[in-house]
Amino acid sequence: EAGVTQFPSHSVIEKGQTVTLRCDPISGHDNLYWYRRVMGKEIKFLLHFVKESKQDESGMPNNRFLAERTGGTYSTLKVQPAELEDSGVYFCASSQVGYGKNIQYFGAGTRLSVL
Amino acid sequence: AQSVSQHNHHVILSEAASLELGCNYSYGGTVNLFWYVQYPGQHLQLLLKYFSGDPLVKGIKGFEAEFIKSKFSFNLRKPSVQWSDTAEYFCAVILGNEKLTFGTGTRLTIIP
Numbered sequence: 001e002a003g004v005t006q007f008p009s010h011s012v013i014e015k016g017q018t019v020t021l022r023c024d025p026i027s028g029h030d031n032l033y034w035y036r037r038v039m040g041k042e043i044k045f046l047l048h049f050v051k052e053s054k055q056d057e058s059g060m061p062n063n064r065f066l067a068e069r070t071g072g073t074y075s076t077l078k079v080q081p082a083e084l085e086d087s088g089v090y091f092c093a094s095s096q097v098g099y100g101k102n103i104q105y106f107g108a109g110t111r112l113s114v115l
Numbered sequence: 116a117q118s119v120s121q122h123n124h125h126v127i128l129s130e131a132a133s134l135e136l137g138c139n140y141s142y143g144g145t146v147n148l149f150w151y152v153q154y155p156g157q158h159l160q161l162l163l164k165y166f167s168g169d170p171l172v173k174g175i176k177g178f179e180a181e182f183i184k185s186k187f188s189f190n191l192r193k194p195s196v197q198w199s200d201t202a203e204y205f206c207a208v209i210l211g212n213e214k215l216t217f218g219t220g221t222r223l224t225i226i227p
Contacts, residue, residue: 003158033214042119043205043217056214091159093215102147102213106159 002026004107006092012113018080021110025074025094032075033095033104034067038088046090049075050097061086082114117142117210121218128196129226136191136221138180138206147209148189150180154202162204165189176200201225 005024013019025032034046046065047057051072060067064083069075079086089111093104122137140146150162163174170182180191189206206218 031213035215035217042219043207043215045214045216048214059214093159102209103149103161103164104215105161106151108158 004092004094004105006090006107006110008110009108010111010113012115013082014115015084016081018078019082019112021077021079021090021092021112023075023077023092023094023107025092026105028096029094029105030072030097031095031102031104032069033093034075034077035091035093036088037091037109038085043091046077079112082112084114087112087114117208117216119206119208119216119218121204121206121221123221124219125222125224127224127226130198131195134191134193134196134200134223136204136206136223138189138191138218140187140189140206140208140210140216142187142208142210144210148180148182149207149209149215150174150178150189150191151205151207152202153205159205162191196223196225198225198227 007022030051032049035043037043045059048055049069052069066078089109091109092107095102095104118141120139148165151159152162153159163172165172165182173179178193182189204221207215
């Protein structure tokens with residue numbers, strides 16, 4: 001069974017540019033989460049999809065970040081325009097719905113470097 | 116605010132030493148508790164979890180953790196570490212809702 005896959009693994013862009021990160025969850029997982037780790041700090045929640053609906057986006061830093069999950073399958077996270085403080089590792093996770101099933105499986109992450 | 120604390124930022128041990136990594140959380144309600152591990156160059160993997168029942172949970176690779184509700188703690192232990200345990204370890208909780216709240220992580224270095 002394929003795990004959570006993220007693309008690209010590493011992105012280097014200049015301040016002001018746009019970057020789109022992609023996450024493919026495990027097949028059949030309706031829950032999809034985005035997290036971010038800024039260097040030296042804890043992994044922080046960004047948002048949570050259930051299928052194609054945003055369940056919780058309380059962790060999104062500002063309106064430069066836009067997440068979508070069309071059709072309830074893969075998700076994209078767009079940063080436009082990117083700022084220096086957006087640098088970090090962006091993780092995606094997925095899980096099944098239901099008590100006792102919310103074990104989140106993580107992708108390898110996308111390392112974003114904004115210069 | 117709800118939070119998770121990992122008190123050890125970097126731990127260095129020799130092979131065969133015993134390991135205990137601390138994790139405390141601040142929340143008075145029902146929690147689900149996790150330890151994740153990230154080996155160098157790899158993705159975050161689930162080491163073990165606690166949802167309910169026996170507070171002593173066993174995970175993969177000989178790790179175990181004990182949930183002590185009165186102390187709001189979920190410390191990770193391993194009686195004898197190996198060089199291959201070198202990794203970063205993250206304690207995390209789900210506090211009622213579904214998002215994980217992580218500690219800052221503990222980097223473990225095992226010296227052969």
